Amino acid sequence: MKILGIETSCDETAASVVEDGRHLLSNVIASQASLHAQYGGVVPEVASRQHLEAMVPVVEAALREAECSFGDLDAIAVTHGPGLAGALLIGVNVAKALAFSYSLPLLGINHLEAHVYANWLEEDDPPELPALCLIVSGGHSDIVLMEGNGRFRRLGGTRDDAAGEAFDKVARILGLGFPGGPAIEKEAKNATSTQLRLPRAWLRGTNDFSFSGLKTAMLRLARGENGVTPPIAEMAAAFQESVADVLVEKTIAAVRKHRVATVMLAGGVAANSRLRELLRERSPVTVRIPRPALCTDNGAMVAAAAFYKAEDGTANGLALDIEPGLGIGRS
Ligand SMILES: Nc1ncnc2c1ncn2[C@@H]1O[C@H](COP(=O)(O)OP(=O)(O)OP(=O)(O)O)[C@@H](O)[C@H]1O
Numbered sequence: 311m312k313i314l315g316i317e318t319s320c321d322e323t324a325a326s327v328v329e330d331g332r333h334l335l336s337n338v339i340a341s342q343a344s345l346h347a348q349y350g351g352v353v354p355e356v357a358s359r360q361h362l363e364a365m366v367p368v369v370e371a372a373l374r375e376a377e378c379s380f381g382d383l384d385a386i387a388v389t390h391g392p393g394l395a396g397a398l399l400i401g402v403n404v405a406k407a408l409a410f411s412y413s414l415p416l417l418g419i420n421h422l423e424a425h426v427y428a429n430w431l432e433e434d435d436p437p438e439l440p441a442l443c444l445i446v447s448g449g450h451s452d453i454v455l456m457e458g459n460g461r462f463r464r465l466g467g468t469r470d471d472a473a474g475e476a477f478d479k480v481a482r483i484l485g486l487g488f489p490g491g492p493a494i495e496k497e498a499k500n501a502t503s504t505q506l507r508l509p510r511a512w513l514r515g516t517n518d519f520s521f522s523g524l525k526t527a528m529l530r531l532a533r534g535e536n537g538v539t540p541p542i543a544e545m546a547a548a549f550q551e552s553v554a555d556v557l558v559e560k561t562i563a564a565v566r567k568h569r570v571a572t573v574m575l576a577g578g579v580a581a582n583s584r585l586r587e588l589l590r591e592r593s594p595v596t597v598r599i600p601r602p603a604l605c606t607d608n609g610a611m612v613a614a615a616a617f618y619k620a621e622d623g624t625a626n627g628l629a630l631d632i633e634p635g636l637g638i639g640r641s
């Protein structure tokens with residue numbers, strides 16, 4: 311079964327053809343990051359206009375690379391939330407037009423579930439369930455219990471900034487540019503000392519995180535309010551360590567409590583090498599993490615998330631609408 315996955319929820323225009331929910335036949339991503347870098351963050355209106363320009367060439371390239379035509383497809387899947395409204399509208403309307411024109415089933419996909427399903431890609435076997443998922447991205451940070459395909463229960467998450475948002479804001483404080491996650495990771499590698507220790511908000515007895523105190527601590531440090539300002543690389547490394555330490559400890563606590571078989575990382579921040587390393591070091595159960603390029607937004611994860619639905623014959627009609635505020639596993 312071949313599914314075309316379309317993703318336009320934020321600043322990546324992406325399309326991919328995936329076979330049987332795991333084999334990548336193509337994965338085309340037009341990133342707008344350099345366009346938004348001059349503003350220090352994603353400008354929604356600019357993102358929508360860029361999606362409009364890039365969408366058709368990106369879909370065409372995805373089919374060309376997969377060496378297939380619309381007639382070879384079994385379904386079209388598209389992210390319909392959460393995300394920027396104007397950006398989501400482009401992907402959803404293009405997907406509807408294609409589904410209508412080629413008489414293909416249309417599937418609306420939750421972007422956060424799609425991040426989790428990146429763990430199905432390029433693997434022989436699906437992860438053993440139930441699994442504990444840590445979804446850490448630019449707009450979300452959630453600890454979610456996955457009980458079965460499409461069955462998620464949110465256990466907790468951030469009380470303020472998303473992990474990726476904290477990386478982006480701290481990178482700005484340190485003058486490291488946008489997107490902040492990769493910039494901080496790169497800078498942290500230059501640290502010659504690991505003496506600097508930043509605060510951690512444990513919020514004991516909950517599955518929640520908070521990064522606002524850490525962000526303020528970084529601001530004070532960078533401004534020299536504690537005396538001498540440490541080198542930027544050391545501040546970047548200490549920040550990354552503090553975020554990774556808290557995320558991994560809280561995730562492992564939930565893994566033990568819920569006695570799951572697998573723990574999975576998902577979302578853009580899952581590309582972070584220190585977070586990946588710490589989780590692998592400390593987890594008592596099997597760890598699944600997508601390769602870094604599949605952690606950030608892409609169309610392949612959307613197609614992967616659609617596979618089990620398409621197999622069941624589930625489809626949305628052309629009345630499918632965007633849901634910018636969609637969450638995951640909320641009761
Ligand atoms: N190597 C890395 N280390 C830490 N953070 C990273 C790394 N690579 C990317 N990120 C962060 O991941 C985020 C982008 O992830 P993603 O593309 O999943 O976010 P999004 O789609 O904008 O948000 P959401 O998925 O919540 O809608 C950015 O905040 C970025 O700084």
Ligand SMILES: [Mg+2]
Nearest residue numbers: 447578606607
């Ligand atoms: Mg994302």
